[in-house]
Amino acid sequence: MCPFMQFIEGGRKYQCGFCNCVNDVLPFYFQHLDHIGRRVDHYERPELSLGSYEYVATLDYCRNNKPPQPPAYIFMIDVSYSNIKSGLVKLICDELKTVLDRLPREEHEEASAIRVGFVTYNKVLHFFNVKSNLAQPQMMVVSDVGEVFVPLLDGFLVNFQESRSVINNLLDQIPEMFADTNESETVFAPVIQAGMEALKAAECAGKLFIFHSSLPTAEAPGKLKNRDDKKLVNTDKEKTLFQPQTNFYETLAKDCVASGCCVDLFLFPNQYVDVASMGIVTMHTGGTLYKYNNFQVHSDNHQFLNDLKKDIEKRIGFDAIMRVRTSTGFRATDFFGAIYMNNTTDVEMAVVDCDKAVTVEFKHDDKLNEDSGALIQCAVLYTSLGGERRLRIHNIGLNCSSQLADVYKSCETDALTNFFAKSAFKAILSQPLKTVREILVNQTARMLACYRKNCASPSAVSQLILPDAMKVLPVYMNSLLKNCVLVGRPEIPMDERAFHRQAILAMDVADSQLFFYPQLLPVHTTDAKSDAFPSAVRCSEERLSEGGVFFLADGLHMFLWLGVNAPPELIQGIFNVPSFAHISTESTQLPELENPYSKKIRSIIDQIQSKRPYTMKLVIVKQREQPEMVFRQFLMEDKSVYGGVSYVDFLCCVNKEICQLLN
Known part of the structure; x- marks a missing residue:
């Protein structure tokens, strides 16, 4: 029966709480339900047909039961x-x-x-x-x-x-x-x-x-x-900083x-x-x-x-409060982001905007039903730009499986990296950095050892086996470990480390993915007259070439690296100077020139910049000059000047941990 029906007149008739019509039982039933038992107004009601929808909130949801003033x-x-x-x-x-x-x-x-x-x-x-x-x-x-x-x-x-x-x-x-x-x-x-x-x-x-x-x-x-x-x-007191x-x-x-x-x-x-x-x-x-x-x-x-x-x-929402609800069997246990929590359930934000993300950790403490799946609802109450109190709802249903292989097959590595970064950056307030780094390495090894033991085909003990969906996890985790927040070196200003920590805690998955593994684009290989975007190459020094021009961006920093033998016509087109020696590294913007090379590289910069919350300052780097040392810190697959290991060495370290766990 329709959930809105109520008995009236001593039980002889029914009244619909939705449209207030009064009917006998059978006419009412057939009027409000279709042939498969679904409400006929299914597609007119957003809460029945849409995953995301919004209501104008009643006065009960406003401060002091009064409509809010414009912000x-x-x-x-x-x-x-x-x-x-x-x-x-x-x-x-x-x-x-x-x-x-x-x-x-x-x-x-x-x-x-x-x-x-x-x-x-x-x-x-x-x-x-x-x-x-x-x-x-x-x-x-x-x-x-x-x-x-x-x-x-x-x-x-x-x-x-x-x-x-x-x-x-x-x-x-x-x-x-x-x-x-x-x-x-x-x-x-x-x-x-x-x-x-x-x-x-x-x-x-x-x-x-x-x-x-x-x-x-x-x-x-x-x-x-x-x-x-x-x-x-x-030291153990580093966390106080x-x-x-x-x-x-x-x-x-x-x-x-x-x-x-x-x-x-x-x-x-x-x-x-x-x-x-x-x-x-x-x-x-x-x-x-x-x-x-x-x-x-x-x-x-x-x-x-x-x-x-x-x-x-x-565009932003003001005076916001968010709650996350789940179906039986699992629950939200931790929240990370630019938020405040006065209790364990209410996520409070004086403002919520398009550049912030809240990462939520869920734990299941009961058996999940494979047929009905796991259901999550996120409700945000906020005040709009015009001073209207609104309630926005997001619903999602997730598939559940009893097969561990299915979990690894559907793993979102970028989301996993975002979660591990925020967990680690929260943990450094209470634990030594050395302990946090060891936990990250151990968690990486445990995930991959579990796959090796329960899902992978038999192979040599020394062989490193990665799930298809997690092949890039080690490179992300090594990049996280080399981030200035987790690298305790006196040369890195404490303010810079604190700034990075706070920025990452609020980042969404796409921004944190780029931040931990920057985009390195070989500008010299692209056709200046084509609309095609150059394909990114791996962040390693061996991918650079003396005759190349490379663009690197991580969402907070942006570099244009120039090889000593970069083509003169490309240099002329980008900088309007005749040769490598004439390029000035003082400028933080490229000149706006009316030629295909200039237009192409400026369109690449604009396109990458448009998707990021922070404006990145352009740093021009010439090969074999002093500023190149700063640029090399962003080549994530190489050994860091601050002591972080190369990607290959990290793989060996993780594989050694996996072998110990399996033995």
């Missing part, structure tokens, strides 16, 4: 001495005048509903009133950073289109306003607190865009000290999530800034951390401005 973006700019003198503040202000026209909006709306606000800061905070009826913006200073508060409500968060002229005036004035500053110390945590309080006062969710450069050493909550101690590397140095930022992250406040952090460090502490709020609120080392306005602006544009324009 807000608050731009918070560090106006300390170095940022003013470098021209960074002017660059940010000039770009905001343009990019705010492209604030994201609902598909059916002509304009964005997102409101904007502006704060500048050094040791104190400056709030700006940009109400549309003002002739000039008004500044209010909050000097009590110990008990930070929002000095104005009306006129702080405004509609950009309505207040355009006042905002543009403000953005023109900010670089001049602080032109003579000598203040080099900054606060950081009070900046986040102020933004969160502003969103709470406006009763809306939102995002803070923070542009910051230095370690926050000014006297204020969240003050940090330089703890970049190289002596702790490769990945942990925030104070609990303050963990608590702040929790408060931000509870308020629907996301933090996106644009960092421009010239020295140690303690990314492990400052980035924790970004990671737990579903935000993104961008890091530009030794930023130079004239050469690095392309990378930063592209990141800023993409970040402001991307």
Whole structure:
């Protein structure tokens, strides 16, 4: 019978809870079910016919049972001495005048509903009133950073289109306003607190865009000290360098999530800034951390401005909470990503966007039914760009098998690598790196030994046998082990390791696959007049050639490697210079030339770049010159300069472990 039927009138008739019609039993039954017992409105009901669908949520799913307000973006700019003198503040202000026209909006709306606000800061905070009826913006200073508060409500968060002229005036004035500053110390945590309080006062969710450069050493909550101690590397205390140095930022992250406040952090460090502490709020609120080392306005602006544009324009959901449900026999036991969890079931994200992924670990503790399979439902409750509370549902059914060979045959190696990376990067907060590396090698050997023992045909004991679906697993695992996060070397800056760790914890499978095994493309072999993409080659020095030009990208870094005997016509076409000796490695962009070679390589770069969340800075590398050492770290099948073994040596190591397990 239809699940919506209910008895009425003492049991003589039925009422449908879906359409409210009243019928006798038989007419009702035949009216609502087809000849195979399925509801006739099956294809009209998304929850019956689609794997993914979305509802507008009722007031029961809204904060305080009230419809949510449209979200807000608050731009918070560090106006300390170095940022003013470098021209960074002017660059940010000039770009905001343009990019705010492209604030994201609902598909059916002509304009964005997102409101904007502006704060500048050094040791104190400056709030700006940009109400549309003002002739000039008004500044209010909050000097009590110990008990930070929002000095104005009306006129702080405004509609950009309505207040355009006042905002543009403000953005023109900010670089001049602080032109003579000598203040080099900054606060950081009070900046986040102020933004969160502003969103709470406006009763809306939102995002803070923070542009910051230095370690926050000014006297204020969240003050940090330089703890970049190289002596702790490769000791049991190394894990403390990945942990925030104070609990303050963990608590702040929790408060931000509870308020629907996301933090996106644009960092421009010239020295140690303690990314492990400052980035924790970004990671737990579903935000993104961008890091530009030794930023130079004239050469690095392309990378930063592209990141800023993409970040402001991307479609996102606010104040989100996710639950994962399963059918009987298995359950979700762990979650990894740019998330916060206050309990074991609710995944909380102040913001969820298209560039983030949540990796979920499932464990089965009962027998799974091969006929019905394993069912998973993921439900996300969030607020849309227009301020509408919505519920998005994803359902998936997975096949189950009692045959171990079927499990290996359907294994997703890329997803497995993503999971192992996130598990390892979570584990280093509590275990020595040496232990984590040993666990990864042991798990790899155990998986392959199990296949060898239970699924493979008999063969010589010393022979390494890999399942077809897992042939690339060893190369991925070796790449993971050679990643700077897991390689304890004093030469690698701690901030860089912490940044990579946080970036990977939020990556989806495609991005982590590219990150651990970069794409190496022989540009010189491709036909410049063809639309075909060059086929990737293995990441090894033996694939390079003195007469070649190779492009390498891993999602965070991008290189163009040039052999000493690269064809002059190719060099002329790409760089507009006559020979290898004339190529400058200072540039971070290729010149836009009207010839097939230039157009081809720029289209390759654009195509790879368009699929990645971060804008990659192009580094031009000439064979046999010093920067080539950096490039070689990304040739994953070779021995690393930091001590990681080659792919061949890793295979021997794993095979030795497998033999020991089988014996």
